[in-house]
Amino acid sequence: MKKWLIPFLMSLSLMVSACGNASTPTPNNAGGSETNQQQATKTEEKPNANAEAKPEMITYQSENGPVEVPAQPKRIVGLTNAPNVVALGGTLVGIDEWTKKNPLFTDKVKDVEVVSDETMEKILALQPDLIIAGSWMKNLDKMKEIAPTVVYTWGKLDYLAQQREIGKLLNKEKEAQAWIDDFTKRAQAAGEEIKAKIGKDTTVSVFEHDTKDFYVFGNNWARGTEILYQAMGLAMPEKVKKDALGPGYYTLSLEVIPEYAGDYIVLSQRKGGENPFLTSETWKKIPAVKNNHVIVIDMEASTYSDPITLEYLLKIFKEGFLSQS
The missing domain is CATH 3.40.50.1980 (Nitrogenase molybdenum iron protein domain)
Structure with missing residues (x-):
């Protein structure tokens, strides 16, 4: 395990242990009461019908090679290209400070956390299922330990190709291409x-x-x-x-x-x-x-x-x- 993760995970472990040792009575259907530990034991005896299925994954061909990413990412950290994600209706949980300050996105990202390539613990706490980063950024290896990480080099793609790639990444290539075709036609006119x-x-x-x-x-x-x-x-x-x-x-x-x-x-x-x-x-x-x-x-x-x-x-x-x- 990477050293930088240890303090954060130890604190989480202590919190979980404290919660697990609590025995606060809670009502049961028979009118009596039982401890949280007793309830947990009963729950473990039965199959968990509400257990979340593993998300479907797709292979995205990034500039650094194939990356397995969620087919429908639900918690995206956009350290770069966050506006492209917003335009396609992607769900962001973390963004760069410049997108947060941009008046065109104020209402769209008002509840999204500001993060950077130096705030690894903060990114980890957001539990992202996809991270979008720039090739020039720090801590890319640490990001990859947290969630699938796709890297883009600024300026390598033109503005239309970049939107198409974000569409591919979010499994929304058709929507991205539809906008590209429509915008190109209107701008030329x-x-x-x-x-x-x-x-x-x-x-x-x-x-x-x-x-x-x-x-x-x-x-x-x-x-x-x-x-x-x-x-x-x-x-x-x-x-x-x-x-x-x-x-x-x-x-x-x-x-x-x-x-x-x-x-x-x-x-x-x-x-x-x-x-x-x-x-x-x-x-x-x-x-x-x-x-x-x-x-x-x-x-x-x-x-x-x-x-x-x-x-x-x-x-x-x-x-x-x-x-x-």
């Missing part, structure tokens, strides 16, 4: 409508800022980039292609921001995280800003690429581009 209005060669940049720094994104770093560039087929400025398309994002010094600005700007920002640059003359002179071609999105609601987030952003983009003069 929206892209054609937008390009017909603003011009097919009109460029779009996706910026994000905090109180100090500015970033520009490629086509696969959330913030709606997958919708804009992949699904809708909108054009990316050449400067952005050169510096951000490969790594996914690029940190900008303030003086060069105008060089990366497209005809339209999608600006991802945290509520209350104002950057002084937004009031500068340099920012105000950028053509997209002067023409009111800036679409603002909530950063905390835009850092995933799951169906719930993508549907939310698709609506914002359609309204934002099609309402522009």
